[in-house]
Amino acid sequence: MTTEGKKCKLRERYCRIAQILLLVAGILLIFFGILMVFLAPYLINSKIRQKKNFAQDSELNYYWENPDYKYRSEIFIYSVNNSHQILSGNKPEMVQIGPYVFGVQVGRNILGYGNRSVKYQSFQSFIFDRNDSCEECSMHRKIIIPNIIFQKFAEISSNPVVSSIAHSSQPFLKVSVDDALFKGYVDPHLASVCTIPLADIICKSWNVPDKIGFLLHKNGAQRVVEASTGSEDGSIEAGELLSWDGLNLLPENWWNSKHARKINGSDGGLYKPFIKKTDKLYLFAPDICRSIHLTFAEEFVYKDVPAYRFIVKEDLLDPAVPGNEAFCHDDGRIFFSEDEKCLPKGLLDLSHCYNGKPPIVFSLPNFLYADERIKKSVIGLNESSVEHDSITLEIEPRTGTLLRIYIRYQINIAILKSQKMINDFNGTDLSKIRSTIVPLLAEYQVVEIGDGKADE
Known part of the structure; x- marks a missing residue:
């Protein structure tokens, strides 16, 4: 070759x-x-x-301790315009003032780490933004509101001791917006009443606070919370609350079943990854003394990021839904009829979870989802809509990153007839007063992820 x-x-x-x-x-x-x-x-x-495991020194832990979110709160105040006519049986006429705009500074004070858990205190500070608020929105502006203490006395006015000591109490008070919200006001008659023999026993049993402010508890440090830090295999979800104020279950006198007293969900800061449309997202809301759930509403795009929108729906505050009867209190109050054990649809009685059992009632703004008779019992509110008045959470489903949440609610005072109420109380004819829910304020708070964090 x-x-x-x-x-x-x-x-x-x-x-x-x-x-x-x-x-x-x-x-x-x-x-x-x-x-x-x-x-x-x-x-x-x-x-x-x-x-999604935020054990100490992890990347998520840093962002959780130093949340990159923007907070803004708009508060609308309601003032009673016809207090004398209400005593004659007229519907309350409300004057809405707002928005009072506040920047909100928030943070977490870490108290210590345990076995896959962390204890912390959240804190927040409301800072009034005069420039963005309405022209007539002065914190010193006077408003007329129902007197919680008078309502408490009136509900048990058949008690001769109560009838004799409440001679100077008035059904309505004039207070400043600042005092009604954050500083707290002193009932001008309560201090003198609670020093009278026998009356002091009633005051102590009610555990009446020295000052009454409807957002007094929201400014400053909140209760101590323990949350799970999660596990790398995902068997334990990060952010799930384990205890609140040292409790694994809410107090027995708050709600009427163990299920209702469960502390479900997170504080709103963290959610599990791989969220499905069929999931219910739980959020513990200490201001209303219970956990709430949000259900899927729609897909949408947030700044080029595919996202899910979850909202609170009408089943949350409907006493006819099985299990919701545990959030009712049969205190002998009369709304539409004497045999009702619960407040009408769309309302939540908060009286048992605040000192003194004040007749405070939670609802969504403009009585969204409430019984039509509730909406028609008050003059001066706007038409309600799911888009503007529901609690809404927007989330990136794969990572469980919170993109934006709209926290919307209304605080009201219940003026309700009672089986222990007499018609002539302290010179006030109560026979003509109609049972009604009087709005005090509506808050619209938005929490939105920072631009830098959203880009990640």
Whole structure:
């Protein structure tokens, strides 16, 4: 064989080897490609679960301790415009003043870490933004509101001791907006009444606070909370509340079943990854003394990020829904009829979870989802709408990152007839007063992720 022939044979051998190597490499690439199709989602999901574990010194822990969110609150105040006519049986006519706009500074004070848990105190500070508020929105503006103490006395006015000591109490008070919200006001008659023998016993039994302010508790440090820090395999969700104020269950006198007293969900700061449309998202809301749930409403796009929108629906405050009767209190109050055990649909009685059992009632703004008779019993409110008045949570479903939440609610005072009420109380004819729910304020708070965090 010539030298040239040997070279050709050698080239053919190299070519065959190269072809075989290329074939093997191709097969391996196809194999690894197929493998990655199945493995990549697992690896990504595993990485997401690891990032949702906020144990001490983790990346998530830093963002959780130093939340990159913007907070803004708009508060509308209601003043009674016809207090004397209400005593004659007229519907309350409300004057809405607002919005009072506040910037809200928030943070968390970490108290310590335990076994996959962390104890902390949230704190917040409301800062009045005069420029963004309405022109007539002065914190010193006087408003007329129902007198909680008078209502308490009136409900048990058949008690001769109560009737004799409440001679100076008035059904309505004039207070400043600042005092009604954050500073607290002193009932001008309560201090003197509670020093009278026998009356002091009633005051102590009610545990009446020295000052009454409807957002007094929201400015400053909140109760101590313990939350789960999660686990890397996702078996324990980060952010789930384990206790509130040292309690695993809310006090027995607050609600009427163990299920109603459960502390479900997070404080709103963290949610699990891989959220499905069929999920219910739980949020513990200490201001209304219970956990609430939000259900899927729609898909939408938030700054180019595919997201889910969850909202509070009407089943939350409907006493006809099984289980919701545990949030009722049969205190002998009369609204539509004497045999009712619960307040009408759309209302939540908060009296049992605040000192002194004040007749405070929670609702959504403009009585969204409430019985039509409630809406028609008050003059001066706007038409309610799900878009503007519901509690709404917007979330990136894969990572469980909170994008934006709208916290909307209304605080009201119940003026209700009672089986222990007399018609002539302290010179006031109570026989003509109609049972009604009088709005005090509506808050519209939005919490939105910072631009830098959203880009991540």
